[in-house]
Amino acid sequence: MAKYFDVHPASPQPRTISTVADSLRSGALIAYPTDSCFALGCRLDNHDGLERIRSIRRLDERHHFTLMCVDFAQLGQFVRLDNNVFRAVKAATPGSYTFILPATKEVPRRLMHPKKKTVGVRIPDHTVTRALLTELGEPxxxxxxxxxxxxxxMTQGWEIKERLDHLLDAVVDSGDCGTEPTTVIDFSSGAAEIVRRGAGDPARFE
Structure with a gap:
């Protein structure tokens, strides 16, 4: 049964955020809010959590997972960016964008695209998500x-708990965060390719 955490959207309760971070360190798979819509999340080294996400969403090995990062310094540990890409990504973060970039050796191989050796990264513009990432100290x-x-x-935390109660360890709810996913930009070739148009304005990459 998933634990349910009701978190204030503007002033997340530190004790609650700490409890959720501790559960992640202990191997939890959670549903949590972002600046585009709810997401599933676990630690990078959580093999079981990864397989549970694949099972819940029925994903194949070509699916690009995303590393949710708290800031640009953290993001830079996991992907390679040349100067032009660096400037473009930095100007759009934090925000509702996911960037597909060449992965560094810090990224576990199982999280990379099997052929391209790329991974998705993003820095959310969401108070609760950023508080959780800060407390966790890792993507x-x-x-x-x-x-x-x-x-x-799904847009409601209670609905997620109701439908996925037996598949998740925790649901973090700070209110409706919308249904539109991020805009996805593939920079793996060095030039911007818009893969998906979503919550972030794609015009800056056209």
Missing amino acids: LLSSTLLLPGEDEP
Whole structure:
């Protein structure tokens, strides 16, 4: 049964955030809010959590997982950016964008695209997410909480708990965070390719 945490959207309760971070360190898989929609998350070294995300979403090995980072310094540990890409990504973060970039050796091989050796990264513009990432001290392995056969993610924490209670360890709820996923930009070739148009304005990359 998933624990349910009701978190204030503007002033997250430190004790609650600490409890959720501790559960992640202990191997939990959580549903949590972001600046685009709810996501599934666990630690990078959580093999079981990764497989649980794959199972819940029915993902194949070509799916790009996202590393949810708290700031640009953390993001830079896990992906390689040349000067032009660095400037473009930095100007758009924090925000509702996911960037696909060449992974560094800090990224576990199982999280990379099997052929391209790339990984998705993003820095969310969401108070609760950033508080959790700060407390955890490392990125979250993340994937949009979009269930198979459904067109839009769930928007209510109570609904997520009700439907996925037996599949998750915790649900963090700070209110409706929308249904539109991030805009995805692939920089793996050095030039911006818009893979998905979403919550972030894609115009700056066109």
